[in-house]
Amino acid sequence: MLEELQKIYTDVSEWLRFIETKHAAVFAVWTAVLIAVLSINEFWNLELYQMILILIPIVMGILINLLAFMPFLNRWSALKERCYKINQNNQSMGNNRVFYQSIFVQTYVNGQGTDAAVSRYKDLFRNCSNLPVQGGLEEDYMRQVIEVSTVASIKVYLFGISVKYLFCVLLLVMLGLIIA
Numbered sequence: 001m002l003e004e005l006q007k008i009y010t011d012v013s014e015w016l017r018f019i020e021t022k023h024a025a026v027f028a029v030w031t032a033v034l035i036a037v038l039s040i041n042e043f044w045n046l047e048l049y050q051m052i053l054i055l056i057p058i059v060m061g062i063l064i065n066l067l068a069f070m071p072f073l074n075r076w077s078a079l080k081e082r083c084y085k086i087n088q089n090n091q092s093m094g095n096n097r098v099f100y101q102s103i104f105v106q107t108y109v110n111g112q113g114t115d116a117a118v119s120r121y122k123d124l125f126r127n128c129s130n131l132p133v134q135g136g137l138e139e140d141y142m143r144q145v146i147e148v149s150t151v152a153s154i155k156v157y158l159f160g161i162s163v164k165y166l167f168c169v170l171l172l173v174m175l176g177l178i179i180a
Contacts, residue, residue, distance in 0.1 A: 105153075
C-alpha cells in the first residue's frame with residue numbers, strides 16, 4: 001500500500017509542477033506585454049485615462065496569475081468550493097484513485113477537516129483494491145496526496161480563468177485594431 005501511495009503522490013506532484021509551469025508561462029506573457037507597452041514612447045504621450053484603459057487589463061491578467069502562486073490555496077474555502085462545483089459533474093474521471101482531479105472531487109468534504117477526506121480516500125482504496133490501509137505513514141501519504149490534488153485542481157481552475165481572460169483581452173485588442 002505504501003508503495004502505491006508513494007507512486008500516486010509522485011504522479012500528483014508532477015501534475016502540480018506541470019500546472020505551475022503553465023501559470024508561469026502565462027505570467028511571463030503578461031509581464032512581457034506590460035514591459036512592451038511601457039517601453040513604447042507613444043504610450044507616455046497618451047491621456048491618463050487612455051493609459052489606465054490599457055494598463056488595467058494587463059494588470060488584471062498579472063493578478064489572476066499571481067493568485068495561482070499564493071501559498072495554501074487549498075485553505076481558501078470559497079475557491080475550493082467553486083473548483084469543486086466546476087469539477088463534480090465531470091463523468092470522465094470516474095472513481096479514479098490516481099488522477100489528481102478525481103482525488104480532489106471524491107475526497108472533498110465542505111467544512112470538515114482532512115480527516116474526513118482521508119476517510120473517504122481510504123474507502124475509495126478499499127472499494128478499488130484489496131490493499132489495507134494500516135495507518136501512520138500511509139495516512140500521512142494519503143493526506144499529502146489529497147492536499148496536493150486539491151492545490152493542483154484549484155490551480156487548473158485558475159489557469160482556465162487566466163487563459164479565458166487572455167483570449168478575451170486579445171480578442172478585444174484585435175477588434176479595436178480592426179475598428180481603428
